[in-house]
Structures are given as structure tokens and as C-alpha cells.
Amino acid sequence: AQTVTQSQPEMSVQEAETVTLSCTYDTSESDYYLFWYKQPPSRQMILVIRQEAYKQQNATENRFSVNFQKAAKSFSLKISDSQLGDAAMYFCAYRSYYTDKLIFGTGTRLQVFP
Amino acid sequence: GAGVSQSPSNKVTEKGKDVELRCDPISGHTALYWYRQSLGQGLEFLIYFQGNSAPDKSGLPSDRFSAERTGGSVSTLTIQRTQQEDSAVYLCASSARDDQPQHFGDGTRLSIL
Numbered sequence: 001a002q003t004v005t006q007s008q009p010e011m012s013v014q015e016a017e018t019v020t021l022s023c024t025y026d027t028s029e030s031d032y033y034l035f036w037y038k039q040p041p042s043r044q045m046i047l048v049i050r051q052e053a054y055k056q057q058n059a060t061e062n063r064f065s066v067n068f069q070k071a072a073k074s075f076s077l078k079i080s081d082s083q084l085g086d087a088a089m090y091f092c093a094y095r096s097y098y099t100d101k102l103i104f105g106t107g108t109r110l111q112v113f114p
Numbered sequence: 115g116a117g118v119s120q121s122p123s124n125k126v127t128e129k130g131k132d133v134e135l136r137c138d139p140i141s142g143h144t145a146l147y148w149y150r151q152s153l154g155q156g157l158e159f160l161i162y163f164q165g166n167s168a169p170d171k172s173g174l175p176s177d178r179f180s181a182e183r184t185g186g187s188v189s190t191l192t193i194q195r196t197q198q199e200d201s202a203v204y205l206c207a208s209s210a211r212d213d214q215p216q217h218f219g220d221g222t223r224l225s226i227l
Contacts, residue, residue: 004156006156035215037218042220043203043205043220043221043223044218044219044220044221045157045205045207045218046218047215047216047217050215091156091157093157099170100145100147100162100164100170101147101159101162101170101172101173102147102149102157102159102216103159104149104156104157104158105156106154106155106156107155107156
């Protein structure tokens with residue numbers, strides 16, 4: 001069975017600085033998708049970024065980028081120029097190519113200080 | 115509406131009662147998912163509907179949990195004889211196709227007294 005591990009329960013960063021959130025996963029599959037979701041206090045899960053495992057190029061969405069290391073089964077999220085609105089819970093998630101359910105890590109709470 | 119809509123937003127009920135949680139997916143989305151988020155935890159998959167196919171119920175924790183999706187749109191998650199460990203936020207998501215990202219609602223916070 002696949003598992004997702006987020007080893008940082010909490011992280012903090014100063015506004016305008018850069019922070020990296022860690023995620024590792026375990027799978028025997030070669031085709032899959034990886035995601036980072038943001039969950040503000042409103043509870044809604046917001047998709048931040050998505051990576052297909054077959055793509056070697058790291059995904060980027062504006063200030064958000066990932067470092068995808070397939071051999072190491074690592075999928076970290078880098079937030080550049082952090083903003084106060086980035087404060088939230090961040091969840092890493094795995095989706096097999098063959099099934100549709102998402103498997104989530106336990107999350108990292110990010111605090112952003114002015 | 116533009117997004118996934120869930121109701122009620124909050125539900126408080128007594129142990130042993132039955133509850134129904136509703137999810138209205140994004141119009142045109144064929145896939146619908148239910149997840150449970152216990153306090154301080156990540157999301158746990160419960161059930162998945164895709165079109166007219168038989169649902170994937172592999173995540174339902176017990177036979178007290180059931181879900182249906184009527185007309186390929188609105189879904190209802192039912193918990194019978196609620197227990198305190200059922201207290202959690204129940205999140206619904208929908209996607210246009212299996213390979214498209216899931217869009218989540220705001221969830222229903224269920225509290226069992």
C-alpha cells in the first residue's frame with residue numbers, strides 16, 4: 001500500500017522569505033501523480049501544484065515550485081517570496097495512475113510572520 | 115454554483131443518532147469523492163463515484179457508513195448509529211474526469227456528543 005509522510009508538523013517563515021516543505025512517499029508503482037494542497041481555516045482544500053511522475057521537469061506555479069526526486073521518492077514544495085496569505089495547512093498527496101483516490105500525508109502547518 | 119457545495123456546514127448530534135451529509139458537485143463533474151479528516155490528521159478516503167459505475171467503497175470504515183449518488187449529481191453520505199469516533203470534518207470533492215484534479219468543498223464538521 002502507498003503511504004505519504006510529512007515529517008514537519010509545523011514550519012514558520014518570515015514574509016518575503018523562502019520556505020521548503022518536505023514530503024516523502026512509498027510506492028512500488030512507476031506511474032502516479034503527486035499533489036500539494038493548501039487548507040486555510042475555511043477548511044476548503046485548494047490545489048497548489050501537481051506533478052506527473054513520468055515528467056522529469058519539476059512543476060512550477062508562480063511562487064510555488066516542487067523538487068521531485070523520483071528515485072528518492074521525495075516531493076518537496078518550495079514557496080518563494082512568502083506572503084501572509086500563504087499561512088495554512090499544507091498537505092502532500094499521492095494518486096496512483098490506476099486508482100482515483102488520493103492518499104494524504106498528515107500535513108504541515110505553515111505560519112508566516114510579518 | 116461555481117464550486118463544490120456541502121451541507122450542513124456544521125452538525126452536532128447525539129451518539130446513536132443517524133446523520134446525513136450532502137454534497138453538490140461542480141456541474142458536469144462525473145467523479146465524486148468523500149474523505150474524512152479527523153482532528154490533526156490528513157484526509158482519509160471513504161468512497162468514490164464515477165458516472166454509472168459501481169462505487170469504490172473500499173475506504174468506508176464500517177457498515178454504519180453508506181453513500182449514494184442520485185442522478186449522477188448530488189451525493190449523500192449517511193452515518194447510522196453515530197459514535198464519538200465519527201466526529202470529524204467530512205470533505206467532498208469532484209473532478210471532471212478521473213485524471214483531472216479534485217476540487218473540494220468546505221466540508222461538514224460533524225460533532226458527536
